[in-house]
Amino acid sequence: MIGDLLGQLRGVRRRESARYGIYALEAENVAKGDYIQALRSVLDRSQVREAISEARRIVWPQLNVQPVNTGPPRVFLDKWSSVEVDFKLERFPASANFSLLGFYLGRRLGLRRPLICVNTAHHQIAIGAAFAHEMAHHVTVKMFENEDQAHFLSLTGYKRHLVEAPEMMADVLVCLGIYPRAVIERVERSGVAEERSEKDADRRLPALLSEFAKRYGLVYDTDTPAGDRLFYLVWLLHYTKLRLALFDGYNL
DSSP states (O other), rough: OOHHHHHHHSOHHHHHTTTTTTHHHHHHHHHHHHHHHHHHHOOOHHHHHHHHHHHHHHHHHHTTTTTOOOOHHHHHHHHTTSSSOOOEEEEEOOOOSOEEEEEEEGGGTTTTSEEEEEEESSSHHHHHHHHHHHHHHHHHGGTTTTTTTTEEEEOOOOOHHOOOHHHHHHHHHHHHHHHHHHHHHHHHTTTTTGGGTTSSOHHHHHHHHHHHHHHHHHHHHHHSHHHHHHHHHHHHHHHHHHHHHHHHHOOO
C-alpha cells in the first residue's frame, strides 16, 4: 500500500512530489524498523504496566481489555470533563513537513491547569487518536522528568517517538486502546502468525489493519490526496507495529 502511494506521488509535478520526499523515507523506516528493540531500549515492562494501571484509574478503565471508542471531538470533551485538564479545539493548516495533530502543555508552564489542544483539520479517527495521545501524556507526566515541557504530536517524526520515553509511552497507551489484547490473540489463533518465517514480513500486520478498518473505518477516503493518505497509513502502521512489539516483547 505504501509502495502504491509512493508511485502515485512520483507521477505528479516535481514540486508537489518533493513535498513528500523526506516523509517517504520515514515511511520506509517505519515499515522496516525493529520495534521490539526500540521498545526494550526505552521502556521496561514494569514502566508500561504502571502506566496502564494509572491510565485505567484516571481515564480508560477497560484499557487493553475493550477497544476504545471514537467519535466527534464533543464526545471526548464530555467524557473527560471531570479530568483536571482544559481542552481547546483549533483548525491548523498542514505544511509540507509538519502536519500538527495536537499538543499537551503541562501545568508547570504557568497554566492554571494542563492544556490539551487538538487540530480538527484532520480525519475524525486521527482526531480521536490525538485526544488519546495527549491525554496519555497527562496520565504519565509524573513518570518522567518533563512536567515543564510542551509535547507536540504530528503525522511525522516517528523516529523521535522511538527514542523518547514520554512520546513512546503515550503511543503505547494509544495502541493498547486501539488493539486490546483479545484482538492480538484472535489474530494469533487465526494461524496468520504460524505462516511467518524470518524472511517474511509480519503477516499479522494486514490482519490487524483489517481489524482496525472494520471497527473504525478507513482513516481516509478516495478523495484524499495521495500524500495525505501516505501520512495516515504510516501513522497507523507505526501504532500497529508498536502494539505487536508490546505483545511479542512484553506479553502485554
